[in-house]
């Protein structure tokens with residue numbers, strides 16, 4: 489599943505308590521290439537594998553980013569970092585159907601978790617990735633963040649925060665490529681996945697188009713396995729197709 493990485497590779501999954509994050513950790517724990525997975529989440533979710541170390545961590549707190557990245561850096565180079573955290577709705581906030589529904593709180597929350605969090609995650613965790621052999625920094629984005637693909641409207645803050653994330657990823661890919669071919673920096677679209685994030689909005693989704701987290705995470709790891717420096721900065725979907733910005 490992830491054969492293009494060196495043996496004894498080491499991964500960090502941020503947002504490891506989410507549907508997709510949990511499945512990514514579980515897949516990596518079963519892979520032969522990866523010997524160590526650090527699972528970062530607000531709850532410090534524990535996994536049933538000797539390869540996985542759990543850490544309590546909030547992506548929106550610079551103190552957590554600073555101290556966790558410093559501790560992990562002391563243990564040596566990493567090969568893969570995936571930011572699988574994200575926000576779409578809470579008890580009080582949800583995606584806006586129209587202009588009247590826009591709120592400062594909605595925009596602030598979406599941007600804090602979906603854009604600024606991954607950007608700051610890159611600031612602190614991307615330097616932990618090795619440059620001599622294949623390494624990847626990936627952030628879970630979404631097709632709805634594609635401006636050219638926006639035909640339905642609505643979901644202002646979520647769409648805008650993911651479009652901004654795509655810009656962060658593209659910009660980051662240009663900066664990192666100036667120094668070396670690795671790390672490769674990509675955004676990932678997981679498809680529509682049956683998780684708490686999508687749960688209230690699954691009504692219109694055909695059963696065949698609603699993926700289990702395990703299926704989606706397996707596909708995303710295939711993408712990560714196949715990705716080469718030529719695709720640096722792209723938003724890549726679960727089926728390995730490039731999603732236009």
Ligand SMILES: NC(=O)c1ccc[n+]([C@@H]2O[C@H](COP(=O)([O-])OP(=O)(O)OC[C@H]3O[C@@H](n4cnc5c(N)ncnc54)[C@H](OP(=O)(O)O)[C@@H]3O)[C@@H](O)[C@H]2O)c1
Pocket residue numbers: 502503504505506507508509529530531545546547548572573574575601628629630631677678679680681682683684685686
């Ligand atoms: N599901 C889909 O259909 C779909 C489609 C397109 C894109 N995506 C993207 O895929 C990613 C994963 O989504 P999912 O479906 O797995 O959602 P999920 O099950 O709701 O998981 C979201 C994760 O984000 C974490 N998180 C939220 N705020 C955080 C913070 N401040 N610090 C650290 N972690 C934080 C949550 O942690 P807690 O457990 O602590 O709340 C949870 O682990 C998101 O970026 C989402 O936008 C999902």
